[in-house]
Amino acid sequence: MLFVDFMQNRNFIQKVDPKRMILVHGQKDEMGRLMSALMLQYNHMPKEKRPTITMPPNLQEVKLKFARRRSAKVMGSLADREKEPREGESVSGILVTQNFNSKIVSPEDLPTYTQLRVGSVSSRLHVPFVGQVSTLRLFLNEMFTGVIETENEEEKGHDGNAIVTFSFHEDQVKVTTGKTRGIATVEWEASPLGDVLADSVVALLMHAQSSAASIRLTSQPCGHQRKVSSSSEENEDGDQPPSKKLREEKSQSTTESRLRLIHNTLLEQFKNVEATYESRVGTFEIKTDAGLESGSLADDDVLICNVRVEFEDDMGIDSKITVECNDGKLATNIQDCIQNVATAAAPIKI
Structure with a gap:
């Protein structure tokens, strides 16, 4: 802070060479003359090198920003590299500051270059x-x-x-x-x-x-003997009995269960879907009377979409899906739908 006596402070200002000057505690007109004289004195300097001179009124808050250059040494395995680092390249590590000295190390090098110890729970x-x-x-x-x-x-x-x-x-x-x-x-x-x-x-x-x-x-059949007629293998509607269905569902492979899930999903969207399973491959023929690009068809016309789903392994994780249809937008939607079902049903990749 400088008091408003120009003759007494000029030599002091020149010797100190401050970057910021704040004029306070003086008569307003006299401080204005001092501020003008100081600005005239530094007018010959480039604008970016001139000191800032302010004359705030009483009770006005003044904020100053002081920029400080900080540096840190990269040590350990982070510094062991063949190519020189480029400016702006990011470095991932832990910043450790001790006694105003900073260093960046990897978590594995903490015990070597610092007094910190890494533990796990x-x-x-x-x-x-x-x-x-x-x-x-x-x-x-x-x-x-x-x-x-x-x-x-x-x-x-x-x-x-x-x-x-x-x-x-x-x-x-x-x-x-x-x-x-x-x-x-x-x-x-x-x-x-x-x-x-x-x-x-x-x-x-x-x-x-x-x-x-x-x-x-985990269930096992009981040891009691009972007579079952051949006619009871099918019920009145021609469906298989629940016990036989259970045995068939138990024998299904993982990929077949994925294919049946896709078939059931397509049946919820389309009325006529025919499915064929062979090992890890399933083919589906979809028949519909309306498309997304072609719109509603005539009474005798039918839009057919052929879908082929092939799993690469028995776990049903990765699949290859192809859809052939004259309606391109409908084919894209069907492929996205099947891909989402296959992804949701697959085991979590970690």
């Missing part, structure tokens, strides 16, 4: 589970991809069988069954993704022992 949860291992295996593979199953032959479980462990997400989530009667152990490394996966596994364990599908998989 392992969680273990015991979940009541009275189902069978085969049921849990089916449900886990239906929900997740990359599930690895291992059996511990050295250590026997409560029933004398080997202890079975299912692991996925790079072995960060594990499910162990057979070690304790009626208990499944869920272990995982605490992280945002690991916690979500662990919650889903717990829900899957509860569902695997109470859903209708698990009851169908």
